[in-house]
Amino acid sequence: xxxxxxxxxxxxxxxxxxxxxxxxxxxxxxxxxxxxxxxxxxxxxxxxxxxxxxxxxxxxxxxxxxxxxxxxxxxxxxxxxxxxxxxxxxxxxxxxxxxxxxxxxxxxxxxxxxxxxxxxxxxxxxxxxxxxxxxxxxxxxxxxxxxxxxxxxxxxxxxxxxxxxxxxxxxxxxxxxxxxxxxxxxxxxxxxxxxxxx
Amino acid sequence: xxxxxxxxxxxxxxxxxxxxxxxxxxxxxxxxxxxxxxxxxxxxxxxxxxxxxxxxxxxxxxxxxxxxxxxxxxxxxxxxxxxxxxxxxxxxxxxxxxxxxxxxxxxxxx
Numbered sequence: 001x002x003x004x005x006x007x008x009x010x011x012x013x014x015x016x017x018x019x020x021x022x023x024x025x026x027x028x029x030x031x032x033x034x035x036x037x038x039x040x041x042x043x044x045x046x047x048x049x050x051x052x053x054x055x056x057x058x059x060x061x062x063x064x065x066x067x068x069x070x071x072x073x074x075x076x077x078x079x080x081x082x083x084x085x086x087x088x089x090x091x092x093x094x095x096x097x098x099x100x101x102x103x104x105x106x107x108x109x110x111x112x113x114x115x116x117x118x119x120x121x122x123x124x125x126x127x128x129x130x131x132x133x134x135x136x137x138x139x140x141x142x143x144x145x146x147x148x149x150x151x152x153x154x155x156x157x158x159x160x161x162x163x164x165x166x167x168x169x170x171x172x173x174x175x176x177x178x179x180x181x182x183x184x185x186x187x188x189x190x191x192x193x194x195x196x197x198x
Numbered sequence: 199x200x201x202x203x204x205x206x207x208x209x210x211x212x213x214x215x216x217x218x219x220x221x222x223x224x225x226x227x228x229x230x231x232x233x234x235x236x237x238x239x240x241x242x243x244x245x246x247x248x249x250x251x252x253x254x255x256x257x258x259x260x261x262x263x264x265x266x267x268x269x270x271x272x273x274x275x276x277x278x279x280x281x282x283x284x285x286x287x288x289x290x291x292x293x294x295x296x297x298x299x300x301x302x303x304x305x306x307x308x
Contacts (some may be wrong), residue, residue, distance in 0.1 A: 068232070072236060
């Protein structure tokens, strides 16, 4: 199965040519090219997924495998108009969105619970004098200790920059329900942030 | 504090720095085996001759098969399936395997 991938304007010929060769060889089921493909793709996807599945590291390998197999199946459609890395990360982004949607959709919020949800604008005291690395570490640590749906909602909103409307649409919840989920998540995050500081 | 200000702070806090973090080699090893199995479900792999012709190195065990007077079909199985290197690599991030051109060794080195 030979892949025909046109070189697009603005792409470095050697780079594109290497990727074209690799893709064609993987489609031809060359085991050595497949190893190279897995090596590269996994290094691209790993940090991306690790930051987004901090609350559920146990599902990371399954999702990585799912993405890799989906990428292999979709590889004949790869046209080379973006780098292989962007293409793979695009598939990863979709899979992560699917996972978030499924988990957040499953999160049942009763009306009573909704009504008692805290207001979001509580003094969060989030800006502290931490260097960037320590701050990142603290964020990851707290996210991994939060209930999964809280962590996913915060990552979806603030790391992936989804709007509340988008989150609501994708997860099949109302915007109000999503706002309340976010409010509870922010409050829990803020409380843990301040607790860690003490 | 306004809701917009809180959002701004959180967005800043959650912003990612670029990360050059690499995946563990045992994870790569398991993913590689899984992808090869998936490829095999749609027909045989390319033969070892094809890999050599494409400029790839093959390990000593694969070399023995590749130079054997056997048909092309006999050179298509996934020989790593029965190799100890695969088993070790799938279970450890620093397996004691050192064969040249073994994909599992390359995962460890990359």
